[in-house]
Amino acid sequence: MAKIVAGIATSHVPAIGVAMDKGTTGTAYWQPLFKGYEPAREWLAKLAPDVAIIVYNDHACAFSLEIIPTFLIGVAGRFPIADEGFGPRPVPVVQGHPALAWHLAESLILDEFDMTIANEMPVDHGLTVPLSVTCGQPAAWPFPVIPLCVNVVQYPPPTGARCFKLGMAIRRAVERFDQDLRVVIYGTGGMSHQLQGERAGLINREFDLAFLDGMTRDPLALTRITHTEYMREAGSEGVEMVMWHVMRGALGDEVAEVYRHYHVPASNTAAGLMILETRGAA
C-alpha cells in the first residue's frame, strides 16, 4: 500500500529559481532566505520519498486562456521544462510516475473529482522552484513527480474547502494503490503577495503567520477563507494559498509541524515554507 508520509508547503517565486540558476543565492539579499531552506533539504534527503505529488499552478505556459482546467493531473513519464518567455530554466527534466498518476486520475474521477488528464505538458517555475527549494541543484531530481495543477490565474479558483476535499480524496486514492510507495505532497504558492496594480507589493505578515499556525491548529477554519478575503488581506495573488489546502487535506487529521521558515521579501513576495509529517510517518 502506498502512503502519504509528509506534506511540504512552499512559495514558488520565480526569482528564487533565477537566483539559484544564476548563482546569486549567497548575496546579502538572498542569503537569509536560502539559509532557511537548508534544514528542509536535509530533512527531505533523509526522508527520501519514492514519489512526490506537487500541487501548483501553471503561469501561462502549459496552458493559456484557450482552455482553463480547474484541476489537472499530469500522467506523463516525463515533463519538459517550459519556456516562460525568457528561455527554459536550466534544471533537469522532471520524471513522472505514470502508474500512480493514472491510478490517481481514475480514483479521483470515480470519487467525484473531475480531473483533466494531461499526457503531455511542460512544467514551469510553479513546479520547478519548489523542487529547487527542497532539493537544491542535483543532476537529476531525486524522485519522480506527479504534477497536479490548480487554476488560480482566471478568477475564480476552486475554493479552499474544495481544495481540501480534493486532498482528502488524494489520500484515499494513494492508500488504495497496490505498491509500497512513500509519497510526499507539496502545496505551493503564496504567501501574501500582489504582483499587479497600484497596490503591488502588498505583504501581510500577520495573516501569513496565522495561516502557518492554522495549518496544524485548525486547518478546517482556514478552508473557510473566501477568495475576496485572501485578495484583500494577502494580496491578489495571495489567493494561491488555496493550493496549500490540497496538501493539508491529503495529510489526515493528525500532523506534526517539523519545520517552518518565513522570509520577506523574495522579490514581491512573502516566502513561506512549512513541513508537516503525518503521524506514524517513517
Add this chain to the structure above:
Amino acid sequence: MTIPRDYESIPGTYVYDAERGRLGYVLNMFCMSLNKAENRKSFKENEAKYLDRFALSAEQRRTVLERDWLGMLKVGGNIYYTIKIAFCDGLTFQDVAGMMSGVTKETYAKMMLAGGRSVQGNRYKDGTAPEATHG
C-alpha cells in the same frame, strides 16, 4: 443573478474575472505568443507589425506599444500574461510592480526590503467600507 464582485472594493487591484477575461482575451493571447523565441524576435524587430497579427483594440495596442503596464490591466490584461512583454524587454516582476504603483525602482525595492506595502489603509477603496469595521 450575477455573482457578487465584492473584491471590486479592494483598491489598486484588477481581478482577472469573467468581465476582464472577455475584454482581455486577445491581448493576453498576444502575450502568450511571446513564449516562443521566434515570436519574441519578430516582436522586437517590428512591434507594430507583429501586433497586426492580433485583433487588439486601439487602446490595447497603445498600452502595449507605450508599455503602459497599469493601462494594460485596465483593458483586460492579466499580469501573468502581460509580464511576458516585460520579460522581452529584460524587465523583472519587481521592475513592473514599481512602475504600476507609480514609484521608482529604488523606492519600490526599498519598500519591499522594509517588509512590503502594509495592508493597513489598503483594504478598501475610499468610501466603500470603514477600515475599522473589518479585521
